[in-house]
C-alpha cells in the first residue's frame with residue numbers, strides 16, 4: 388500500500404532523463420535508506436535513476452518532486468548534492484577516438500600477440516572492437532581456455548574502459564618480461580572489449596560536460612532514447628521486475644531480448660568462441676565483485692549447480708582479498724534481470740563476474756578525477772591475473788578438475804657460494820604432473836630471462852663486476868601454478884670476499 392502510493396507519486400513526476408534533453412530538469416543526488424534487497428529492488432522498480440547501491444540503501448538522482456514523494460511515503464532521504472551538476476569532460480580519460488587509436492596502435496605494433504577485430508556495428512553505425520591477446524595471435528587456438536573482458540556497457544562508467552585498457556597494457560608490456568604474464572599469454576586467449584557502447588560513450592561526452600548517460604542510443608518509439616544493455620540479454624529477460632518496460636527509464640530492457648546490436652555483438656561473439664570459460668564485466672561504481680544470478684534472490688538458485696555456487700563464492704572471495712572489493716551474489720545488491728552475467732552463466736555456463744570499480748560512494752561517483760586512474764586500475768591487476776590463471780577450469784577451486792598442482796623445480800647450476808667472473812650459466816630441472824610451460828630465471832627478484840623448452844637454461848651475460856646476488860628459478864604450468872627453487876648466493880669478481888693476496892712484501896721493521 389505504501390509502495391503503491393510512492394509509485395503513483397513518482398509516475399506523475401516521471402524522470403525525463405531518457406529524453407534527448409536540451410534542458411535537463413533539476414536533479415538532486417539523494418541517499419535513500421533501504422536496508423533489504425527487497426526494499427532496494429522496490430525503489431529501483433519505480434524508475435528512479437539509481438547511481439549506486441550499498442547494503443544500507445541506494446543513491447539516486449531525483450527531481451525535487453520525486454524526493455518529496457519518497458519522503459511523504461516515509462523513506463528516510465538525505466540530500467547529498469543539490470542542483471544540477473556540471474562536470475567537464477576529463478582529458479585524462481580516453482575518448483572513444485583515443486581508445487580506438489590505442490587499440491589500432493597495439494595491434495599494429497604487436498601482431499605476434501595482439502589481433503584486433505570489429506565484431507559488429509552499434510545502433511549509430513560505430514564499430515565495436517574486440518582485441519585478442521595471445522601468442523600466435525593470428526591463429527585460433529581453440530585448445531586454449533579463453534577469457535572475455537568487456538567494459539562500458541553503461542556509457543557513463545568511463546573508468547571501466549580505463550580498466551580494460553590497463554589490462555591490455557599489463558599483458559602487452561609484461562609479455563617477455565614477466566614470467567607470470569608471459570605464461571598466461573601463452574596458455575590463454577584473452578579477449579578484451581573496452582567499449583561495448585560507443586554511441587553512449589560519445590553521447591555522454593560530446594558536449595564537453597558529462598551527461599550521466601547510461602543506456603545505448605536506440606531511438607525508442609515515443610521519442611526517448613536508449614536501452615539498458617545490461618537488461619537486454621536473453622536469460623530470463625524481463626522475468627522478475629528487475630528491469631523496466633518503459634523506454635523512458637534508465638533500466639529499459641528493450642522490446643525483446645537481444646533487440647540491440649551491442650548486446651547481440653556480445654552474444655554472437657561468445658557463441659562463436661566456445662573456449663571462453665570465464666568472463667569479467669567491468670562497471671562502475673561501488674567496489675563490488677558480483678556473481679550470478681541477478682534475477683533471483685535465491686541462493687543457491689535452482690538453475691545453478693550448488694558446486695558452481697561454491698566455486699563462484701570462492702573465486703569472488705579470492706579476488707576480493709586481492710583488490711579490497713566486497714564479493715556478493717548480484718541480487719544481494721538489488722534484483723536485475725536480463726544482465727549479461729546471467730546469460731553468460733545461465734545460457735553459456737561461463738563463470739561470469741562483474742567488477743563495480745572505484746569509488747565506493749556517490750562522491751566522486753561515476754566521474755572521479757582522471758588522476759585516480761593509475762592507482763585504481765593497478766589495484767585490480769592481481770585479481771585479474773588470478774582470474775586468468777583459474778580459466779583452465781574455474782571449478783578447480785572446488786576440486787573439480789583443472790590443474791592445481793604446482794611444478795617441482797630445482798636449480799642445477801650455479802652451485803651455492805660459487806665465485807663468478809664473466810657470464811654466468813644458470814640451469815634448472817623442472818617437472819609437473821601436466822607439464823612445465825615456462826621457467827623464469829631470477830636474480831635478487833629481477834627477471835633475467837625466460838625459457839619455454841627443456842633443458843631449461845640461461846646465460847646471465849651482464850653480471851655485476853663486484854658484489855653478490857641471490858639467484859633462483861620459478862617454474863610455471865598450464866594452470867598458472869608456480870614453484871620456486873631455493874635461492875643460491877653467488878659472488879662476483881672471481882675472488883672470495885676477504886681474499887687479498889700480497890703481491891709485494893712490505894717491511895714491518897723499517898719506517
Ligand code: 0X9
Nearest residue numbers: 617670681717718720721722723
Ligand atoms: O545495474 C547494473 O546493471 C549494474 N550496476 S551499475 O551501477 N553499473 O549499473 C549491476 C548489475 C548487477 N546485478 C544485480 N545487481 N542484480
Ligand code: ZN
Nearest residue numbers: 541544670671
Ligand atoms: Zn554499469
Ligand code: CA
Nearest residue numbers: 792819821864
Ligand atoms: Ca600442475
